[in-house]
Amino acid sequence: MIEINLSDIKYKIKSIFIPYLLISISSCVLYTLFYWVIVVQLDMFQFPSSIVNLLVLFMIPGVLVQTVLKERLQILAIKKIRVIGFKLLILFSIIVPLVLLGHAILDDVFFRLVEINDVEDIGKFSSDKFFTVNSFKIIKNQEKGYTRVTPPSRGSSMELVFYRLFQFENSENIWYGLSFDKKVLTAEDDQNGTLSKVFSANIQNDLDTYNFYNVDYFEKVFNPTEKKNFMRGIDNNDLKFRDSSPIILIPQKGKFEQRLYTKTSGLVQIYLINIAFVLFIIFQLKLKPRDIK
Known part of the structure; x- marks a missing residue:
């Protein structure tokens, strides 16, 4: 029979899992803000496919994981090499949704739909991405x-x-x-x-x-x-x-307002799967002896 220690579970959730969730959410928020400034405000449309974007994807969660979880992971009764492996697991679980967020959501979400009469008018909207053309x-x-x-x-x-x-x-x-x-x-x-x-x-x-001509x-x-x-x-x-x-x-094709629905639902599913997997791993790890208050 498997013995479940509720005190240890609560302690793990409070000390590791909740900070992990906050890091994950903060990474999404910070990356979204960074993306908005670079791509939308500065018109650097090549950023999503650049090496700089890749570095940012690793840097934001990497710094947060190292800063927030470094001391907290010392409560685990595991070897140093396994701590490093657990950090990499956490980092990977955050980066995957970030990559999908950038390519599936942020590439589209900040851009409006511009209505023009003729395709030649597109040159007037160099920073816009989506258009309806009345005649072509x-x-x-x-x-x-x-x-x-x-x-x-x-x-x-x-x-x-x-x-x-x-x-x-x-x-x-x-x-x-x-x-x-x-x-x-x-x-x-x-x-x-x-x-x-x-x-x-x-x-x-x-x-x-x-x-x-069958175009929305x-x-x-x-x-x-x-x-x-x-x-x-x-x-x-x-x-x-x-x-x-x-x-x-x-x-x-399709309604412009619904273009992100499928992508967003898929992203949420992957995000929840990652969170559930990390939570499962946390439950499997043993804690060092501690004073129970």
Whole structure:
């Protein structure tokens, strides 16, 4: 029969778990404020995909964990190496939701929906990300394309991503962007390009009947890596693009106000799972002998 010491459980919750929760919440708040200042106020849209962002993701919870929990973890009757491991576990459980918070929520939440009459008006809103365009036309015979192939590694499949750009009528640097991805279970590289050619041909057939005007709103591509993948299909020798940065708009469906619902619910689920797992680990750890008051 398992003996449950309620006094020890309460002591662990008070001394370790509650501070852990406060650190986790504080990390989310501090990262959100930092993100808002850097991306929204300073217009540094490349920040989410930068090394600096990665350092911030580790630094904020790392400093808080070391500052708040360093002394508190001394109540545990475990070796120093296990204390370090427990700190890393706590750090990881905080960083994972932070990464998801940044990529799934903060990338969108601070931006409004701007209504414009023509795509050329987008140039007036360099700091905005989401747009409804009252009227637009696509030039289908001037599209640009690129297929990114990620070779399979051990235990993974090959990933193919097909990027396609269609120029808006009466615009020189604004493009309608579409991307399609497919994973192929294979252990071999696509050295001769056969798979990518077949995939591209299939997507091209689908595009022949694609409804380009079934759009609720557009999302402007800010992520530099994603934008670079789209732009690989553009001829860099073309004078129209050599000295300018094309604006790429991704069509979106659904109500703008509900765009974060699915992402937020998924984030909350992962956050709660992490908390429950850390609480379970805390319950398993033994305490050093102490004076019971």
